[in-house]
Amino acid sequence: MSTRLEARNITKRFGGLEALRGVSVTAQDEILGLIGPNGAGKTTLFNIICGFLRPTSGAVIFEDRAIHTKRTHEITQSGIARTFQIVKPFSDLTVLDNVLAGLGCHIYATPRVFAEQYSTRTTIEPAREILAFTDLTKWADTLAGNLPIGLQRKLEIARALATQPRLLLLDEPAAGLTSGEADELAVLVRKLRAQGKTIIVIEHNMAFAMNLCQRIVVLAQGEIIAQGTPAQVQTDERVINAYLGH
Amino acid sequence: MKKFAMLAWLVALAVLVVSCAPAPTPVPPTKAPEPTKAPEPTKAPEATKPPSAGPIKIGFFSPLTGPTAADGQSAFNSAKLAVKLINDAGGINGAPLQLINYDDAGKPDQAASVARKLIESDKVVAAISGAYSGPTRAAAPVFQQAGMVMLSAYAIHPEITKVGDKIFRIGTLADVQGKVGAELVAKNLKAKKVAILTIDNDYGVSLTAGFKAHALKVGLEIIFEQKYSFGEKDFRPIIEKIKAANPDVVYATGYYAEASTLVSQAKDAGLKAQIVGQEGYDSPQFIKLAGANSEGVIITTDLNRDSKEAMTQKFLTEYKKAYNEDADMVGASAFDAVQVLAYAMKTGGTTTDGIIKALKGLKDFKDCATGPFLRYTADRELVRPVSSQIVKGGAFHLYQEFTDPAVTTP
Amino acid sequence: MSIAQNLSNAMVLASTYILIAIGLTMVYGVLKVLHVAHAGVYASGAFVGLGAFNFVRPFCTPTLEDARLASNLAFWISLPIAMIVSGVMGALIYLLIYRYTWGKSPTISLVASVGLFTLIQDLLQKPFLLGPRQQPYPAGGAGMPRIETPWFMITPTQVLILFVTLILLAIVYVILNRTRIGLGWQAASLDPEMAAAVGVNVTHVIVLNFFLGSMLAGAAGVLVGVYDNMVFSTMGDVPSYKAFVVVVLGGLGSVPGTIVASIVLAVTETFMVAFAGSLMPRDAIAFLVLILLLMFRPRGLLGRA
Numbered sequence: 001m002s003t004r005l006e007a008r009n010i011t012k013r014f015g016g017l018e019a020l021r022g023v024s025v026t027a028q029d030e031i032l033g034l035i036g037p038n039g040a041g042k043t044t045l046f047n048i049i050c051g052f053l054r055p056t057s058g059a060v061i062f063e064d065r066a067i068h069t070k071r072t073h074e075i076t077q078s079g080i081a082r083t084f085q086i087v088k089p090f091s092d093l094t095v096l097d098n099v100l101a102g103l104g105c106h107i108y109a110t111p112r113v114f115a116e117q118y119s120t121r122t123t124i125e126p127a128r129e130i131l132a133f134t135d136l137t138k139w140a141d142t143l144a145g146n147l148p149i150g151l152q153r154k155l156e157i158a159r160a161l162a163t164q165p166r167l168l169l170l171d172e173p174a175a176g177l178t179s180g181e182a183d184e185l186a187v188l189v190r191k192l193r194a195q196g197k198t199i200i201v202i203e204h205n206m207a208f209a210m211n212l213c214q215r216i217v218v219l220a221q222g223e224i225i226a227q228g229t230p231a232q233v234q235t236d237e238r239v240i241n242a243y244l245g246h
Numbered sequence: 247m248k249k250f251a252m253l254a255w256l257v258a259l260a261v262l263v264v265s266c267a268p269a270p271t272p273v274p275p276t277k278a279p280e281p282t283k284a285p286e287p288t289k290a291p292e293a294t295k296p297p298s299a300g301p302i303k304i305g306f307f308s309p310l311t312g313p314t315a316a317d318g319q320s321a322f323n324s325a326k327l328a329v330k331l332i333n334d335a336g337g338i339n340g341a342p343l344q345l346i347n348y349d350d351a352g353k354p355d356q357a358a359s360v361a362r363k364l365i366e367s368d369k370v371v372a373a374i375s376g377a378y379s380g381p382t383r384a385a386a387p388v389f390q391q392a393g394m395v396m397l398s399a400y401a402i403h404p405e406i407t408k409v410g411d412k413i414f415r416i417g418t419l420a421d422v423q424g425k426v427g428a429e430l431v432a433k434n435l436k437a438k439k440v441a442i443l444t445i446d447n448d449y450g451v452s453l454t455a456g457f458k459a460h461a462l463k464v465g466l467e468i469i470f471e472q473k474y475s476f477g478e479k480d481f482r483p484i485i486e487k488i489k490a491a492n493p494d495v496v497y498a499t500g501y502y503a504e505a506s507t508l509v510s511q512a513k514d515a516g517l518k519a520q521i522v523g524q525e526g527y528d529s530p531q532f533i534k535l536a537g538a539n540s541e542g543v544i545i546t547t548d549l550n551r552d553s554k555e556a557m558t559q560k561f562l563t564e565y566k567k568a569y570n571e572d573a574d575m576v577g578a579s580a581f582d583a584v585q586v587l588a589y590a591m592k593t594g595g596t597t598t599d600g601i602i603k604a605l606k607g608l609k610d611f612k613d614c615a616t617g618p619f620l621r622y623t624a625d626r627e628l629v630r631p632v633s634s635q636i637v638k639g640g641a642f643h644l645y646q647e648f649t650d651p652a653v654t655t656p
Numbered sequence: 657m658s659i660a661q662n663l664s665n666a667m668v669l670a671s672t673y674i675l676i677a678i679g680l681t682m683v684y685g686v687l688k689v690l691h692v693a694h695a696g697v698y699a700s701g702a703f704v705g706l707g708a709f710n711f712v713r714p715f716c717t718p719t720l721e722d723a724r725l726a727s728n729l730a731f732w733i734s735l736p737i738a739m740i741v742s743g744v745m746g747a748l749i750y751l752l753i754y755r756y757t758w759g760k761s762p763t764i765s766l767v768a769s770v771g772l773f774t775l776i777q778d779l780l781q782k783p784f785l786l787g788p789r790q791q792p793y794p795a796g797g798a799g800m801p802r803i804e805t806p807w808f809m810i811t812p813t814q815v816l817i818l819f820v821t822l823i824l825l826a827i828v829y830v831i832l833n834r835t836r837i838g839l840g841w842q843a844a845s846l847d848p849e850m851a852a853a854v855g856v857n858v859t860h861v862i863v864l865n866f867f868l869g870s871m872l873a874g875a876a877g878v879l880v881g882v883y884d885n886m887v888f889s890t891m892g893d894v895p896s897y898k899a900f901v902v903v904v905l906g907g908l909g910s911v912p913g914t915i916v917a918s919i920v921l922a923v924t925e926t927f928m929v930a931f932a933g934s935l936m937p938r939d940a941i942a943f944l945v946l947i948l949l950l951m952f953r954p955r956g957l958l959g960r961a
């Protein structure tokens with residue numbers, strides 16, 4: 001089992017605020033949970049991994065290559081995709097076009113982008129497969145902005161999958177979902193894991209995380225306060241304090 | 247890094263913008279030929295000894311930037327030419343003339359501040375406006391209050407000279423030029439029905455007023471009237487209406503840029519009526535831009551290129567020699583303003599009273615490109631001939647000269 | 657006769673508005689920057705086209721004894737040159753200026769843009785470029801036919817403008833709606849950060865965006881220069897604000913909206929001038945239309961809510 005991702009000693013300051021303080025996380029081929037109270041720095045860590053933010057210090061190594069100096073689209077092209085805590089589909093594009101945009105990932109850097117029509121057979125079939133896989137087929141021609149929140153979350157995953165990632169970052173994917181929808185989501189995430197993808201899930205919903213993840217890292221006020229199996233973390237005193245104290 | 251790069255860019259931009267901004271820039275006395283212009287090969291070195299007294303400073307302003315910069319440049323070039331010729335011939339009773347020039351950018355407020363500068367910092371003895379009516383109207387009161395003579399070279403709005411007893415005009419008053427236009431349309435073209443197009447500024451409105459006042463007397467019927475804005479590029483909707491009204495003549499006020507567009511679009515649309523313009527059309531630019539569409543257009547103007555007068559021909563050839571382009575009415579008027587002012591200073595001295603006295607005594611003055619100037623009226627308007635020219639074979643030629651005092655006296 | 661003629665004239669006017677305004681709306685769509693210097697690119701395009709035309713024409717003359725043919729050929733050489741130079745100019749404006757101001761306060765971009773526009777105009781007015789005078793661009797109709805019907809007539813130059821506009825719009829349509837980069841552009845204009853997160857190189861998209869938009873502005877400069885037979889340094893003055901009226905009218909960032917708004921504005925202007933006479937200057941009409949529309953439909957004709 002090789003190390004997929006290693007975040008090494010990451011510190012991130014926003015002006016006077018230290019959002020992350022010397023955080024080190026590694027992800028193997030697994031479903032890794034990242035939990036912690038609001039404002040703990042979880043999303044900030046994702047933003048650093050996917051290149052939206054530069055770490056103040058520290059390094060991010062993806063499959064043995066440093067990526068923390070690369071730009072977002074390069075990081076995506078190298079195999080990392082993400083979803084957002086607050087859903088951000090391309091609201092004026094159809095569901096299908098959202099996925100097609102993701103499917104362009106590996107040719108955006110080549111002159112083929114000019115020649116290749118974005119909905120030829122070679123791209124539309126994989127797109128439909130992804131829609132089928134995420135149960136979105138019947139919404140294919142709906143404008144993404146018109147979907148209910150649960151489906152928008154799925155669409156974000158579908159769009160992320162279209163970039164063919166080996167590491168998938170999910171930021172609170174169950175937020176706003178009914179328990180039925182959350183269960184469906186868990187099934188989907190396990191299927192993705194079964195395909196060999198490494199997955200890091202930020203989750204607020206403890207039960208959901210405990211159930212889904214093989215390993216959990218707990219972040220509070222920019223620092224890791226515990227990590228281990230769900231069982232280990234659940235009984236950790238600092239974790240309980242952090243959650244209650246919040 | 248990025249921050250620095252951005253800052254550097256903004257600073258660089260700011261510097262460039264400021265350095266290119268239309269800030270008034272005094273030019274040095276124009277005794278030496280400008281380095282960028284073709285030097286005058288045949289001129290002998292200056293014969294006159296440097297006079298004991300310093301140079302006599304006269305102020306000048308015209309638009310050297312902005313949309314009317316071409317006219318401003320033309321006026322400035324001609325004024326410089328006049329100063330050079332005067333200085334080559336010994337200056338004002340031995341003292342050389344020095345032209346202090348500023349850019350008014352075609353803006354009234356800038357013209358007013360330039361006027362103050364000429365009076366206060368440069369301490370000129372008199373000034374010439376090489377500007378349009380708007381800026382000239384703004385500058386005139388400043389000179390009047392300072393008790394300094396100002397000559398308006400080609401700005402023709404009636405209010406300019408009404409500012410006070412220190413303000414004189416060289417060009418033909420708008421009322422007179424409008425009147426001449428109506429006279430021409432009725433008597434020479436024998437037309438009945440006229441459509442009037444007015445450029446919506448001081449120049450156009452005052453010309454149209456003059457034209458309409460006289461049109462009634464000579465029996466013209468005005469069947470259509472419309473205004474348009476300075477810089478108009480699309481006369482097509484108006485032309486459609488004029489076609490429907492079917493006049494014999496279109497009396498259209500404007501400058502050469504609008505005029506060339508108008509006559510070209512009229513030709514395109516198949517408008518048959520004769521187009522009559524004024525001195526605003528009077529530029530080689532009009533013919534250059536309108537090309538064959540300018541053929542047959544008739545204008546009223548101050549400059550008669552076919553004139554036999556020696557000074558007219560001298561101006562035309564010297565201008566062409568100095569600047570390698572054909573002179574226009576604006577330039578001729580600025581040239582004449584310098585000539586008239588120089589005459590006044592030669593005969594009356596350089597005090598305001600002396601200049602005014604000399605100007606009032608001016609009689610049958612021929613040392614000018616657009617003359618002869620018979621005299622100044624009590625309202626400080628020139629009694630002078632008004633020419634009309636027709637475009638033929640790609641050049642302006644004399645169509646008719648108007649000297650009848652009944653028509654040309656302001 | 658008159659109404660049909662006015663309509664056909666208005667469509668030609670609309671074509672020039674469309675070509676100028678699309679670049680502006682594309683830039684706004686992605687960067688949310690009011691790109692005032694776009695009008696400078698437009699004037700520069702006219703200048704470059706005229707320069708190329710005057711340079712090439714003498715070479716065309718000896719081979720084609722018909723002067724008309726020589727000038728037509730010179731025009732068709734000058735147009736693509738002007739478009740490419742304008743496109744590169746637009747791309748450079750992004751790479752050298754907006755790339756650094758983007759994401760900062762919008763005023764910084766605006767100030768930089770206005771400064772750049774002034775700079776371009778002042779440079780163009782220098783004697784070694786255009787000088788203070790208007791220069792003719794006598795390409796006529798560049799070989800286009802005259803169209804005469806009982807109701808209206810379209811001059812060869814008008815045919816030329818309509819023809820070139822349609823072709824360029826088709827090209828831009830295909831690039832934006834059929835190619836991969838076009839999808840990337842759409843994604844980036846909806847959410848640049850998110851577009852990067854699906855692998856779109858947003859810088860490439862924006863550079864392309866500036867290139868295409870500026871290319872159209874350059875074409876507009878050339879076509880207007882030929883239409884008015886006049887190229888001058890300050891010819892961008894009116895477009896610098898009128899194109900904004902069009903863009904806001906159409907709905908900021910909406911390309912189809914820009915097209916519709918150009919037509920609405922050109923038709924309104926033409927008929928106001930034709931039927932309301934001297935009531936108000938035509939450029940005031942543009943703002944009146946804008947104010948009226950924004951009162952009832954604040955997001956513009958086809959803008960996003």
Ligand SMILES: Nc1ncnc2c1ncn2[C@@H]1O[C@H](COP(=O)(O)OP(=O)(O)O)[C@@H](O)[C@H]1O
Pocket residue numbers: 014017019036037038039040041042043044045
């Ligand atoms: N772009 C930013 N600028 C300034 N502060 C930020 C920014 N992003 C996040 N923060 C701050 O960093 C801290 C961590 O935020 P975040 O990572 O979003 O927490 P969470 O663990 O809830 O996802 C919070 O205090 C937040 O306000």
Ligand SMILES: [Mg+2]
Pocket residue numbers: 042043044085
């Ligand atoms: Mg968060």
